[in-house]
Amino acid sequence: MHRHMFGFGLALLVVVVLACVPVHGARNDFDGDGSTDLVLWHAATGNWYLLQSTDGFELLQFGSASTIPVPADYDGDGETDLAVYYPPWGMWYILGSTVGFYQVPFGWSEATPVPGDYDNDGTADFGLYHQAAGYWYGLLSTEGFQHKPFGWSEAIPVPADYDGDNKKDIAVWHPASGNWYLDQTTDGFETFQFGWAAARPIPGDFDGDGADDPGLFHQASGTWYGLLSTDGFQTMTFGGAATLGLAGDFNGDGTSDAGLYHPGAGTWHFMLSPGGTYAEEAFGWSAVHPVGYRYQGEGD
Numbered sequence: 001m002h003r004h005m006f007g008f009g010l011a012l013l014v015v016v017v018l019a020c021v022p023v024h025g026a027r028n029d030f031d032g033d034g035s036t037d038l039v040l041w042h043a044a045t046g047n048w049y050l051l052q053s054t055d056g057f058e059l060l061q062f063g064s065a066s067t068i069p070v071p072a073d074y075d076g077d078g079e080t081d082l083a084v085y086y087p088p089w090g091m092w093y094i095l096g097s098t099v100g101f102y103q104v105p106f107g108w109s110e111a112t113p114v115p116g117d118y119d120n121d122g123t124a125d126f127g128l129y130h131q132a133a134g135y136w137y138g139l140l141s142t143e144g145f146q147h148k149p150f151g152w153s154e155a156i157p158v159p160a161d162y163d164g165d166n167k168k169d170i171a172v173w174h175p176a177s178g179n180w181y182l183d184q185t186t187d188g189f190e191t192f193q194f195g196w197a198a199a200r201p202i203p204g205d206f207d208g209d210g211a212d213d214p215g216l217f218h219q220a221s222g223t224w225y226g227l228l229s230t231d232g233f234q235t236m237t238f239g240g241a242a243t244l245g246l247a248g249d250f251n252g253d254g255t256s257d258a259g260l261y262h263p264g265a266g267t268w269h270f271m272l273s274p275g276g277t278y279a280e281e282a283f284g285w286s287a288v289h290p291v292g293y294r295y296q297g298e299g300d
Helices: none
Strands: 038-042 047-052 056-061 082-086 091-096 100-105 126-130 135-140 144-149 170-174 179-184 188-193 215-218 223-228 232-237 244-248 257-262 267-272 277-282
Antiparallel strands (some): 038 047, 082 091, 091 100, 126 135, 135 144, 170 179, 215 223, 267 277
């Protein structure tokens, strides 16, 4: 896939949140209406706080401080499921919206969970990245166990559907060099330089063409950078040092939106496509953090 240079075409001010839409539906779509919902995790209690675009507010307890939240659509019904990964046992615990509770042993303490639909069957698969060895492991719903070396100890996982074939591609980003390395299921291997150590990778489909684009958020300056497959290089100022950049299709139009979560204020801010319409929502407080989005500090 060719990456064209271009610019976001928006000059914004304030704090905010970014979005991306996987082909089989929006990330964190707990009510199945095609829009990304607001999701917060309170590690101390294992509480999930959902503000859904159709079903409204919901509070659920699932997990604990020693588990990692890994929400995704594991039963393929179009609704995101609550799920956590327990590193000491390498155990996944899922509360499926259709199939109910179940658990899957797959992993170990040094592996990073990277779930996603790697085989294009509409169901999220169990994925792991072992950063120390630069190795990927997958337990796919149609293709079973898979493994592949791709990466090294200094590279962080940034899986996404970069070639638009409805399969999540394994990919890594090297902060020190800003280099991206993609192992795409259709377009094959690709590498390019985009970013630097102080930026954080946030891929998403920011031009709505069905393929995820490399994205970056520089928290200190509140600047976003995108390398879009159809629109080329884009940049905009939106956010600041007190905000977390993240990605999700918050208005359900199939295009990733830029946004932020402000932990100190417990507010969300969005720049919605098309046209960069600003929106905000008061939801949260400093002890909770957003999960399930592609955002700074979250591997997927």
